[in-house]
Amino acid sequence: MTAQGQHLTSSTDVPRRNWAGNVRYAAGEFHRPTTVDAVRRLVAGSSRIRALGTGHSFNRLGDTTGDLVTLAGLPPTIEVDAERRRVTVAGALRYGDVARHLHSQGYALANLASLPHISVAGAVATATHGSGPTHGNLATSVAALELVTADGDLTHVDRDTDGDTFAGLVVGLGALGLVTRVTLDLVPAFELRQYVRLDLPVEALDEAFDSAYSVSVFTDWRTPRLREVWRKQLADQPPPEADWLGTTAADQPRHPVLGMPAENCTPQLGVPGPWHERLPHFKLGFTPSSGDELQSEYHLPRTAAAEALAALAEVAHLIAPVLQVCELRTVAADELWLSPNHRRDSFVVHFTWVDDADAVLPVLAEVEDRLAPFAPRPHWGKVFVTDPTELAARYPRHADFAALLTRLDPTGTFRTDLLDRYFPR
Known part of the structure; x- marks a missing residue:
C-alpha cells in the first residue's frame, strides 16, 4: 500500500545507493512524501519501511527490502x-x-x-x-x-x-x-581559529586533546609520530607557541587525506571565522572526498588511549596498506542508551579505508581483536564485524533498548537485517 501521489520511480528522485556507493539499497519501492500526513499514511500502510537521510552510513543499517523513504520533501522548517x-x-x-x-x-x-x-x-x-x-x-x-x-x-x-x-x-x-x-x-554564536600542527609525538596526544575547543589528530600509521593536529580554538585565545608540544606549524592549508585538494577544507592558518565554518573539517559547498572509501569508527574509554594506540601499532603494517587516513578524537560522556559514549569519556579511532571490502575486512577483524580488551563500541553507521553478544555486553542499557524496540514496533515495521542481528527478536 502506498500513499497516493508519493510513490516515486525515477532514480533522480531518491538515491539508490549510499553516498560512498558501497551499499545498493534493496528496497522494493522508494518514496518522497511532501507532508507529514503523507508520511503517516505511508508508514501505516507499509509492512517494512526505513528512512533515508543523506546516505552517509557505510553499512546496511538503513537498508530494507520494503519501502525506503526520504523526508527531504517535507517543508524545510x-x-x-x-x-x-x-x-x-x-x-x-x-x-x-x-x-x-x-x-x-x-x-x-x-x-x-x-x-x-x-x-x-x-x-x-x-x-x-x-x-x-x-x-x-x-x-x-x-x-x-x-x-x-x-x-x-x-x-x-x-x-x-x-x-x-x-x-x-x-x-x-x-x-x-x-x-x-x-x-x-x-x-x-562564537568564532574560532583553526591551526594545523605537524608531527605530534604520541606521548603528547592527551595534552593535545585538551588544548582547544575541538581537536582532531590524523595519522596514516606509517611513521612513529602523528602526522597532523587540527586545533579549533576560540578566536580570543592566543595561538600555539612555535614549538607547541614538539610540533611545527603547517605553512599552507591541508586536507586530511594526502593528495586531496585543501580548498575543500575549512579555513586554517589561524584565520578567525564563525563556528560553523571552522568546526567541520570540510566546507558545505564542496564534496569532501571522492566517496571511494569505507569507514569504521571505535569509541573506547579515554583512559585507555595510550594502551589502545600501542595495541594498534602492533598491526600498523596491516592497517597502512588499506588506509586512506585515521582520525583520533575525544567525545564527552552522556546518558543516551545506545550512544557509544554512554557513561564514559571516549577516545575515538576513526578509519577511512580504501574502497575494497575484501582487503579491508580481514584487517578490520584484526583491529577489533586488538581493541577488544578496551571494550570498543563501534559507530552504528560504519563498517564493523563485532560479535552481537560482545556488543550487547558493552552497552549497559542494551536490554532496555531491545524492550523499547519491541514495545514501540512489535511487528518490526522499522527493522532491518542488521538490527535483527544486534537486537534479535
Whole structure:
C-alpha cells in the first residue's frame, strides 16, 4: 500500500545507493512524501519501511527490502525559540544549512561533525560525532523529537517530560520511527581559529586533546609520530607557541587525506571565522572526498588511549596498506542508551579505508581483536564485524533498548537485517 501521489520511480528522485556507493539499497519501492500526513499514511500502510537521510552510513543499517523513504520533501522548517534557547528543525535538513541560518540570528550549536553535509535526524539516530573533551556527540544536544511511529501516529517526546525513556529514543537507529522534526539546544554564536600542527609525538596526544575547543589528530600509521593536529580554538585565545608540544606549524592549508585538494577544507592558518565554518573539517559547498572509501569508527574509554594506540601499532603494517587516513578524537560522556559514549569519556579511532571490502575486512577483524580488551563500541553507521553478544555486553542499557524496540514496533515495521542481528527478536 502506498500513499497516493508519493510513490516515486525515477532514480533522480531518491538515491539508490549510499553516498560512498558501497551499499545498493534493496528496497522494493522508494518514496518522497511532501507532508507529514503523507508520511503517516505511508508508514501505516507499509509492512517494512526505513528512512533515508543523506546516505552517509557505510553499512546496511538503513537498508530494507520494503519501502525506503526520504523526508527531504517535507517543508524545510527552522523555528528558533529564543526564550528557551532552542531550535526546532525539519529532521532531513543538513547541519550545514541549519548552522548558516542560526548564525545569521546570533546562535550556534555547541558542536558539529566533520561533515556539514549530514542530515540532523540521521546523525542524531546514530550518535554521530563531534570532537572535544567537554563536548558530547551531536545527539546530546537534542531536547525533543517528533516522529511517526509504527502505527502511523505522530508522537512528540521531550527531554524535560519523558526522562529516561527519552534517553532511549534519541539514538534510535531509525528503529523506533521516522523522525520528522528535531529540537536542539542553542548557545550564542562564537568564532574560532583553526591551526594545523605537524608531527605530534604520541606521548603528547592527551595534552593535545585538551588544548582547544575541538581537536582532531590524523595519522596514516606509517611513521612513529602523528602526522597532523587540527586545533579549533576560540578566536580570543592566543595561538600555539612555535614549538607547541614538539610540533611545527603547517605553512599552507591541508586536507586530511594526502593528495586531496585543501580548498575543500575549512579555513586554517589561524584565520578567525564563525563556528560553523571552522568546526567541520570540510566546507558545505564542496564534496569532501571522492566517496571511494569505507569507514569504521571505535569509541573506547579515554583512559585507555595510550594502551589502545600501542595495541594498534602492533598491526600498523596491516592497517597502512588499506588506509586512506585515521582520525583520533575525544567525545564527552552522556546518558543516551545506545550512544557509544554512554557513561564514559571516549577516545575515538576513526578509519577511512580504501574502497575494497575484501582487503579491508580481514584487517578490520584484526583491529577489533586488538581493541577488544578496551571494550570498543563501534559507530552504528560504519563498517564493523563485532560479535552481537560482545556488543550487547558493552552497552549497559542494551536490554532496555531491545524492550523499547519491541514495545514501540512489535511487528518490526522499522527493522532491518542488521538490527535483527544486534537486537534479535
